[in-house]
Amino acid sequence: MDETARPADPVHDAGAADDKARPSGARLRQLLLALGDPVIGLVAAPEGLDVAINDVVILDADDEPDSYDGDLVLIIGSRGRRVHRLARAAAARGAAAVAVKMDHGDDLADLRAIAADTGAVVLGVRPEMRWAQLDSMARGVVADARVAVVPEAGRPADLYALAQTVAALTGGIVSIEDNANRVVAYSRSDDEVDELRRRSILGWQGPAEYLALLKRWGVYERLRAGDDVVHIDERPERGIRRRLAIGIRVDEQLLGSIWVQEGDKPLAEEADKALLGAARAAALQLVRRRTGISPDLEFEQSLLSRMLNGHVDPRTFADHIGAGLDEPALVTAFALNAGSGDAGRPAFELRRATMTSLISVHAAAYRRRSLVTSVDTRVYMLLPGLPERSGENLAAGLASEIVRAAGQRLQLDVCAAVGSAVPGLDAIADSKTEADRVLDILVRGGERRVATMDDVRSQVLLSDALGLLQQHPRIRDPRVTALADYDAEHDSGLVRSVLAYLGALGNVRSAAASLHVHPNTLRYRLKRAEAVSGIDLDDGHQCLFSHLQLLLETGSPPARTATGPDGGARAS
Secondary structure (H helix, E strand, O other): OOOOOOOOOHHHHHHHHHHHHOOOOEEHHHHHHHHOOOEEEEEEOOOOOOOEEOEEEEEEOOOOOOOOOOEEEEEEOOOHHHHHHHHHHHHHOOOOEEEEEOOOOOOHHHHHHHHHHHOOEEEEEOOOOOHHHHHHHHHHHHHHHHHOOOOOOOOHHHHHHHHHHHHHHHOOEEEEEEOOOEEEEEOOOOOOOOHHHHHHHHHOEOOHHHHHHHHHOOHHHHHHHOOOOEEEOOEHHHOEOOEEEEEEEEOOEEEEEEEEEOOOOOOOOOHHHHHHHHHHHHHHHHHHHHHOOOOOHHHHHHHHHHHHOOOEOHHHHHHHHOOOOOOOEEEEEEEEOOOOOOOOHHHHHHHHHHHHHHHHHHHHHHOOOOEEEEEOOEEEEEEEOOOOOOHHHHHHHHHHHHHHHHHHHHOOOEEEEEOOOEOOHHHHHHHHHHHHHHHHHHHOOOOOOEEEHHHHHHHHHHHHHHHHHHHOOOOOOHHHHHHHHHHHHHOOOHHHHHHHHHHOOOOHHHHHHHHOOOHHHHHHHHHHHHHHHOOOOOOHHHHHHHHHHHHHHHOOOOOOOOOOOOOOOOOO
16 A cells, blocks of 8 residues: 555545635745745734735835735835834734834834734844845745645644654554544554554554454543553454553543554553653644644744744744743754764755654653754754753753663764753743853764753853954964974874873873873973974963964864873973
């Protein structure tokens, strides 16, 4: 059977028919996702992100506002208070959204007040973005939405990816069903499947006689009763292997279920926890599948990435994820080790997608309102509602679980950096910045795979200092530059020797051991370095700056050689 086939969905088909009866247009979330960088940020969206945009209209500074029923109005040719007045007037005349150029001196409070008073969405546009280009792009999105076929229900590809991730975490064979016991996604497996699994997949639905047995055993009653994982013992006489199941629920309503069949090997110890996270991650997809609304997880990821960069109104973001603006929160950043797995961009993208799915499952198990997004080569996890004082320790524990699962279950070498907890969602960009600084240290090498700022503060500060030194070329000692140039030309090993000596705080024996040379050899090289450059390695100030500049010029991490018993002074 073709595994890309999809079962019919009468509920979704009905929703699609209703959609066709309504006036066509793009949703705000579609528009924001498509526009990307040209829109500097969502200033405010009082009615949420499912606002319909029927058309795109230009309002020039010299024009009188007209009627804009459900339109996006681009306000061009004006700045400051004049543009604010036009925005308010357009919103009052029915505009669903207004877009204005954002100057550095703009008062965001005024723009948010316009949104609050009128109910219209307010978008900010980068100053360098040309209105003609933005108009063309926005019209293209709206035009595409008018002729687009309703997306396949619930983005089943997302559910298939989720099923495959759960299979990796549990070591079992996974299927996801809706509340009518129809199979909507399943994992692929080389293990032998039992009769129930085989017939369910082939028929896209559990066989009636097996469903009756599960009902008789009380399985469905337990699935409806709560969030606990249901354990189903093996029944060899009926061809049924051991199973785990969990209901996919919203409040008291059961939307579906996830099933894990034990394969050739026992299920993993952490299988129950993986199922809890997977059920929460699947809930939103099934809700929107049921109502015919695409889950648009890509938009939520885009919204989080913009929020992390300070380009989204915090209140709108908090309302969207159902969290309080003043809830403590933190960001954890993840990255793949550059040497993990096969080379090449397609292989890297596949590994990153797998890592993102893994993080999403763990995050959902830990916090229902968690969000995960990928930006460039990194993946970020937002955990709202954490206790501010102990949040970092809790997040570090979760990050360690994720890193361990990535290595053991998915053969991915992952490192994670935990940002400090901040007092509210409006400050999560600060937590993300700190996590990035810590992750910069981890990806350069070393034994750590998970760290907080307290774990690597001295290395982070040194990296910051070298960054400042890099930005100011005039702060250079020509003697150090001469040494680096000589070493590059003659491959003399002098720079490496000096760095080892300075990193060992002047301990010759310890530095020589790190270089695997005799102490007398190192002493000779140090004398040679002094003669070539004119640096005095007995001068503490010269040693300090030489160390910094050599680290910068060579791109080397600071040496971590411990001092030995003979002290810090170099023997003559």
